[in-house]
Amino acid sequence: MSAKRVGIYPGTFDPITNGHIDIFKRGLRLVDKLVVGVATNPSKNPMFTLQERVKMVDREARPLAEAAGVEFEVVQFNELLMNFAERVGASIIVRGLRAVADFEYEFQMTGMNYQINPDIETVFLMADPRYQTIASRLVKEVARYGGNIAAFVPKTVAEEVVEKVDYKPS
Template identity: 80%
Template structure:
């Protein structure tokens, strides 16, 4: 009998990018249920509130999960990742890697997470080459200076970013 696999893809998603969406598409094929954990992470000075990020992530990703036929949830969290993973019964944490700098950080995190709970595996998916340079932080910076962000995020997200910047002025 196979074990029901619950995957957890955590992140700040401020905003969600095409790179995040690519990792989710690929991760959906590997688990029976995928939980997207939207972290509070106030140290990153998010552009969008936690509630806005949860709503954007759910709107963009739910159709993908329905298309694949995988159970899907978006949940916010404000605690240690491994404690959240235990709470949602995750068997695997899915992480995307863009470059060597990501690997070094993720390598440390995985080692620490393993010390906390060795029963939850971490699975790394390499970013599609088209998305290796995309980071939420850079998307916001490009938008702040009037650059075009349409190649990096879904159209509804680009619109939300532009609106947020206009409201701040």
């Protein structure tokens, strides 16, 4: 019997978007277990607390993993990605790419990660064209100005974002 293939899908997920969910679903096809690593990343000035984001990701992703028959876990982390990958026993890092700007950043990150541990592969999944323009940062900005974010995030997430921003037109 071959060893279990463990992958991680790291991110801030503030909030989780339909684009994240698309990459998550597609990443499930590549592994026996997928660990979603929710990063602290205070430099991004998150709208949701770490605990809220972990809960949100678990709620939105767990049913998809269960339907796919893939073992699943959501873990918060505040450490070097490669250390986190080693700690959870991952051999694959799943990343989504939307545009050239993503590629440039991910290219540098992957090169650095390879220098740290060449046994952990990074797999890039191109964003579905429907989701290429979705970014958590933009979802929050649209919501802050009272825009409709229903097409960008799951229904429950949209409600949570709207509740957080409490938009009041001037």
